[in-house]
Amino acid sequence: MNLNLKGKSVLVTGASKGIGKAIAEAFAAEGSRVALNARNADDLAKVVDEINHNGGEAIAVAADVTDAHDVELMVSEVVSRFGTIHVLVNNAGGVGQFARFEELTDEDWLSVMNLNLFSAVRVTRAVLPHLRRQKWGRIINISSESGTQPDAEMPHYNASKAAMNNLTKSLSKSYALEGILVNTVSPAFIMTPLVSEMLDKQAKAQGIDPADAEKQFLATKRPHIELHRSGTPEEVAEEVAEIERVLKAAGSIGCRVSNSADASFRILAVLGKALEVLDDPLAVHLRWRSYRIGCPAGGAQENRA
Numbered sequence: 001m002n003l004n005l006k007g008k009s010v011l012v013t014g015a016s017k018g019i020g021k022a023i024a025e026a027f028a029a030e031g032s033r034v035a036l037n038a039r040n041a042d043d044l045a046k047v048v049d050e051i052n053h054n055g056g057e058a059i060a061v062a063a064d065v066t067d068a069h070d071v072e073l074m075v076s077e078v079v080s081r082f083g084t085i086h087v088l089v090n091n092a093g094g095v096g097q098f099a100r101f102e103e104l105t106d107e108d109w110l111s112v113m114n115l116n117l118f119s120a121v122r123v124t125r126a127v128l129p130h131l132r133r134q135k136w137g138r139i140i141n142i143s144s145e146s147g148t149q150p151d152a153e154m155p156h157y158n159a160s161k162a163a164m165n166n167l168t169k170s171l172s173k174s175y176a177l178e179g180i181l182v183n184t185v186s187p188a189f190i191m192t193p194l195v196s197e198m199l200d201k202q203a204k205a206q207g208i209d210p211a212d213a214e215k216q217f218l219a220t221k222r223p224h225i226e227l228h229r230s231g232t233p234e235e236v237a238e239e240v241a242e243i244e245r246v247l248k249a250a251g252s253i254g255c256r257v258s259n260s261a262d263a264s265f266r267i268l269a270v271l272g273k274a275l276e277v278l279d280d281p282l283a284v285h286l287r288w289r290s291y292r293i294g295c296p297a298g299g300a301q302e303n304r305a
């Protein structure tokens with residue numbers, strides 16, 4: 001499929017596993033040059049070798065996105081190898097502890113904010129001058145349904161993703177007229193190492209099978225996921241790699257929706273995708289297939305107004 005991504009330079013953070021890995025592979029399959037970031041260089045090398053072996057063009061840039069110096073070096077390395085960066089995917093993130101509010105310390109909050117929010121701030125700050133110079137760029141922040149539909153647990157994680165959504169909107173308003181479009185993709189429940197480790201812990205604590213822990217999680221925490229299954233990283237990657245096509249489609253039908261409150265996204269179905277269009281026609285907030293995979297209580301339906 002031609003998604004207008006051939007030859008584009010793409011940086012994906014947190015790309016050695018899970019959603020980030022699938023996103024990097026999807027861009028490589030579209031003919032983009034892809035820089036994959038994560039902390040563990042050995043894990044990264046395996047994925048990069050696999051992409052290059054399959055005819056793609058990929059490089060590894062090991063760095064900790066919570067470290068400002070590492071981020072500077074990472075972006076310089078990508079620019080020196082690829083000449084520039086066109087697309088940044090801020091994907092690196094994690095949940096910290098699956099805990100309730102009273103169990104979390106200031107350190108827990110700061111650590112999750114640092115990984116999920118400030119990493120995106122840092123990497124975006126380092127990449128932005130390159131996007132502005134070429135008057136073209138795409139920044140895709142991997143948020144979460146938890147940013148708009150939080151569970152009782154992990155309030156630090158939920159708040160970090162809500163802040164990421166808000167940051168995305170600010171950035172999209174600041175830079176859209178310079179040709180830099182900033183969006184979020186908000187996955188729901190996707191089977192990655194992050195999720196399988198969480199389910200393994202829950203299974204162990206209850207003395208049950210991990211598959212039963214998944215069924216239990218879906219039944220109690222995600223009853224509105226119509227397919228009654230977790231999504232795959234590849235399904236999320238497909239949405240991310242299609243963003244260019246989706247943005248064009250949204251632009252061509254002139255999606256301009258006025259909204260006042262954060263949760264009053266209008267949802268439009270364009271090309272079979274469920275879109276949440278913010279009050280800026282260029283700022284399209286993609287919810288991970290809200291209708292097909294579903295979202296928790298009050299999700300798509302509530303936002304439909």
Ligand SMILES: NC(=O)c1ccc[n+]([C@@H]2O[C@H](COP(=O)([O-])OP(=O)(O)OC[C@H]3O[C@@H](n4cnc5c(N)ncnc54)[C@H](OP(=O)(O)O)[C@@H]3O)[C@@H](O)[C@H]2O)c1
Pocket residue numbers: 013014015016017018019020037038039040041043063064065066091092093094095115142143144145186187188189190191192193194195
């Ligand atoms: N899975 C879901 O259901 C789900 C749902 C909603 C949103 N999300 C979001 O999707 C994103 C990816 O999640 P995932 O489930 O694919 O996670 P994952 O399986 O845990 O993979 C995380 C990736 O990020 C890297 N990473 C972690 N900390 C890093 C750091 N400080 N610097 C650089 N790289 C780092 C990891 O490699 P190293 O450990 O080697 O650094 C790994 O490559 C996250 O932002 C998450 O919040 C996931």
